[in-house]
Amino acid sequence: MKRLFQYIQQRLSIRLGLLIVLIVTVVFALLFQFLFYRCRRYIQNATFDRATQLLDNTVERINGIMDETELVTNFMATTTPRFLYPDSLLVFTRRTVAENHFLTGFAISMEPDFFPEMGRYFSAYSLRHRSTEPDKTAPDSITTVREGPFEYFDAVWYKTPHSLGTSCWVDAFDDYNEGTLSSPDIMTSYCCPMRDANGKYIGSVTASLTLKWLSQVFSPLKPYPHSSAIMIDRDGTYIVHPDTAKLFTQTIFSDAAPEARRDIDALGKAMMGGRSGMIQTIVDGHESFIFYRPVARTGWSIAIVCPESDVFARYNQLIVIVWFIIIIGIILLMLFCYQTVRRAVQPLSQLDEQAKRIAEGHFDESLPESTRHDSVGRLQNSFILMQQSLAKMVGDIQNTNAQLLSLNSQLAEATQLKQETNRSRAIFIQDIYHRIRTPLNIICGFTEVLAASLYGLPADEVSDITARMSKSAEDINRLTRELEEAALEGETI
Numbered sequence: 001m002k003r004l005f006q007y008i009q010q011r012l013s014i015r016l017g018l019l020i021v022l023i024v025t026v027v028f029a030l031l032f033q034f035l036f037y038r039c040r041r042y043i044q045n046a047t048f049d050r051a052t053q054l055l056d057n058t059v060e061r062i063n064g065i066m067d068e069t070e071l072v073t074n075f076m077a078t079t080t081p082r083f084l085y086p087d088s089l090l091v092f093t094r095r096t097v098a099e100n101h102f103l104t105g106f107a108i109s110m111e112p113d114f115f116p117e118m119g120r121y122f123s124a125y126s127l128r129h130r131s132t133e134p135d136k137t138a139p140d141s142i143t144t145v146r147e148g149p150f151e152y153f154d155a156v157w158y159k160t161p162h163s164l165g166t167s168c169w170v171d172a173f174d175d176y177n178e179g180t181l182s183s184p185d186i187m188t189s190y191c192c193p194m195r196d197a198n199g200k201y202i203g204s205v206t207a208s209l210t211l212k213w214l215s216q217v218f219s220p221l222k223p224y225p226h227s228s229a230i231m232i233d234r235d236g237t238y239i240v241h242p243d244t245a246k247l248f249t250q251t252i253f254s255d256a257a258p259e260a261r262r263d264i265d266a267l268g269k270a271m272m273g274g275r276s277g278m279i280q281t282i283v284d285g286h287e288s289f290i291f292y293r294p295v296a297r298t299g300w301s302i303a304i305v306c307p308e309s310d311v312f313a314r315y316n317q318l319i320v321i322v323w324f325i326i327i328i329g330i331i332l333l334m335l336f337c338y339q340t341v342r343r344a345v346q347p348l349s350q351l352d353e354q355a356k357r358i359a360e361g362h363f364d365e366s367l368p369e370s371t372r373h374d375s376v377g378r379l380q381n382s383f384i385l386m387q388q389s390l391a392k393m394v395g396d397i398q399n400t401n402a403q404l405l406s407l408n409s410q411l412a413e414a415t416q417l418k419q420e421t422n423r424s425r426a427i428f429i430q431d432i433y434h435r436i437r438t439p440l441n442i443i444c445g446f447t448e449v450l451a452a453s454l455y456g457l458p459a460d461e462v463s464d465i466t467a468r469m470s471k472s473a474e475d476i477n478r479l480t481r482e483l484e485e486a487a488l489e490g491e492t493i
Contacts (some may be wrong), residue, residue: 439472
């Protein structure tokens with residue numbers, strides 16, 4: 001790792017390429033972060049709009065069904081008092097169910113002893129048995145009976161409009177009564193009081209819908225693969241839920257996870273309060289968006305649960321694809337920058353190598369001239385000119401050094417010759433000195449003798465002394481000429 005780091009430090013092209021890639025990566029990271037943020041916000045807003053639209057459409061569809069149910073029930077409550085015959089009431093209920101596919105049951109229930117000949121109880125009731133065939137090709141069947149004897153006066157669908165004196169929707173209820181015609185499914189009903197011409201309460205007209213059939217209205221409420229729809233009543237109890245085991249057994253408050261209890265409590269109160277909105281919380285361990293709307297006239301509220309992973313599934317896929325493209329792009333950009341920078345700085349690398357060779361003394365190795373017209377090309381050509389000038393100067397210096405070496409060699413030989421000459425001259429002078437000193441001593445000695453006893457010496461001795469002194473003078477004269485010749489030879493050298 002250390003060697004790799006040192007290698008990168010030594011390679012200018014790699015460092016410049018990495019610097020360019022780093023700058024480009026930072027710029028693109030900031031740009032993509034902004035784009036991802038805007039894209040996420042766009043997807044989130046689109047999800048809000050889509051869920052809100054689905055909820056609104058579903059509420060409108062439910063309201064439409066309720067409007068039709070109310071219209072049919074109010075019409076029958078107004079029309080039936082003019083045809084108060086037991087058989088007619090049975091026919092009315094059957095025809096009403098047959099002509100309105102959304103109705104599961106329809107009942108016309110009279111006050112106690114209204115028909116004395118029929119006893120205390122009389123309630124004409126028709127129940128639709130919906131086809132269970134997968135292809136829905138088999139027609140529904142309808143059963144029409146006279147209910148009783150059983151105390152339907154205490155049933156919620158009869159007691160509520162009787163006590164209120166007005167039409168109303170009642171909360172979902174279990175219609176099962178042993179020994180009577182009953183639906184196995186949970187039902188909700190619209191109940192309308194029936195009065196005679198004098199305004200006296202004579203019975204009630206009840207149109208029933210099963211929540212199982214009504215929940216089919218929620219089937220379009222699945223904007224994402226794992227999204228689901230719920231509906232709660234006035235007390236927060238589930239009346240529509242993907243987990244049927246929770247229907248009428250759990251409330252939205254008891255179903256909350258500990259980490260999301262505060263959010264779910266706020267959601268439940270908002271839904272029970274008839275408000276609309278959106279909340280983000282944890283559902284079944286997953287971050288989810290919950291969109292809710294009230295169902296008018298019922299006190300119910302519906303909601304769509306959309307897991308965040310589903311909402312941003314394509315966004316997350318897009319992020320993976322984009323990051324894959326970014327990584328591939330960065331790698332390609334790095335290679336492109338490396339090659340581009342390497343080509344741009346290759347002359348500099350060559351100059352660096354050549355400078356090292358020059359520093360090692362190789363002045364005669366030259367680079368090819370560059371055809372580039374940028375600063376690097378001009379630098380390379382200038383370096384080549386400098387190298388050529390330096391090589392010429394080094395050649396001149398080498399020639400001068402060779403001449404100097406030759407002169408030094410000659411000077412050394414001359415100096416050695418002069419030293420030998422000086423030694424010979426010294427020996428010669430010393431020899432001359434000794435040779436001159438001998439006759440000179442003779443002349444000096446005889447001169448003293450003659451000066452002391454010139455007239456007392458015999459003539460032949462004087463003659464001998466004179467001859468010796470003359471001989472010594474000649475020797476001195478000869479030696480003087482030799483010194484003169486030696487001096488002339490020294491000047492010539």
